[in-house]
Amino acid sequence: MVEIIDIHCHLTFKEYEADRADVIEEAQAILKGVVTSGVEPEDASKALELAESYPDFIFVSLGLHPIHVVEKSDREISDYEEFISDNRARIVGIGEIGLDYHWIRDPLKIKRTKEVFKELLELAKELDLPVVLHLRGEGAIEEGLKFISDADIRKAVFHCFTGKPQLAAEICNENEGYHISLPASISRSKTMKKVAKRIPLSSLHAETDAPYLSPEPDEQHKRNVPQHVKVVYEEIARQKKSDFHSVENAIDANFERMFGVKLKLKR
Ligand SMILES: [Zn+2]
Structure with a gap:
């Protein structure tokens, strides 16, 4: 039996509007858990609400994606932070948060994203x-x-890691609580494959970032789903010259350590 986890996806997004329950049901058939990430206040409420219906399967992290930071006022951000604090017991992490120089180029906006990130x-x-x-x-x-x-952060996941293997190694060496998460698009990335080979299994996670980053080569714009995370486990096993089951066990343990969650055994 396959028992894998998708540590980063967006099940609240509009791409699942028409068939969300079906997508989740299909995911439940092969996954042990998913972490859906709320990217801004409205999305955060949706994520919490969705997770209510799937206890012990959908876990929630709440953050403010940098592209949403620049459209919010100080007041809106502090209200949102309060909302996150109030819902502390319902979430397993803060994120996604960070920096985005692909979409944000204006120096003032960059400054703003850095302040809010901090x-x-x-x-x-x-x-x-x-x-x-x-x-x-x-x-x-x-x-x-x-x-x-x-900031003396002890536990962090670098989601959808696109850096070089050397940089991944530096991150993991800096702190044993700093981990790398690889997406299903690893199927078409030589660099990600090298990262999977280089980084110790104890520092790796697997994700889809669904509905984005589909693993299918000619269908980059096709909707992704959480069960495609299997591709990442398979690739990690290949790169480590290990078997799927060992990789599965190691990554499950990483998930439990990182997010402080004990996964339920499936029936
Ligand atoms: Zn994401």
């Missing part, structure tokens, strides 16, 4: 939760690493 790291510390990092664009991963280590 604030959200403080919130994660206060609530004693791990962070899920979105770091995209030139130099973002290196900077993000500096932010979390300056």
Whole structure:
């Protein structure tokens, strides 16, 4: 039996509007759990509500994606932080949060995303939760690493890691609580495959970022689903010259350690 986890997806997104319950049911057939990530206040409420219907299967992390940071006022952000604190018991992490130099180019907006990123790291510390990092664009991963280590964050996942193997190694060496998460698009990325080979299994996670990043080669714009996370486990097993089951056990253990969740055994 396959028992895998997707540590990062967005089941609340509009791409699942028509058939969300079916998608989740199909995911439940092969997955042990998923973490759906709320990216802004409205989405956060939807994520919490959705998780209510699937206890012990859908877990929630709440964050403010950098692209949403720039459209919110100070007041809106502090209200949202309060909302997150109030719902501490219903979430397993803070994220995604971070830096995005792909979409955000304006220096003032960049400055703003950095300030809010710092604030959200403080919130994660206060609530004693791990962070899920979105770091995209030139130099973002290196900077993000500096932010979390300056903030004395002990547990962090670099979600959808796109950096070089050397950088992944530096991250894992810096702190044993800093982990790398690889997406299903690893199927078409030589660099990600090298990262999977280089990084110890104890520092790796698997995700889909569904509805984005489909593993299918000619269908990058096709909707992704959580069960495609299997591709990542298979690729990690290949790169580690290990078997699927050992990889599965190791990654499950990483998930439990990172998010402080004990996964239920499936019937
Ligand atoms: Zn995401």
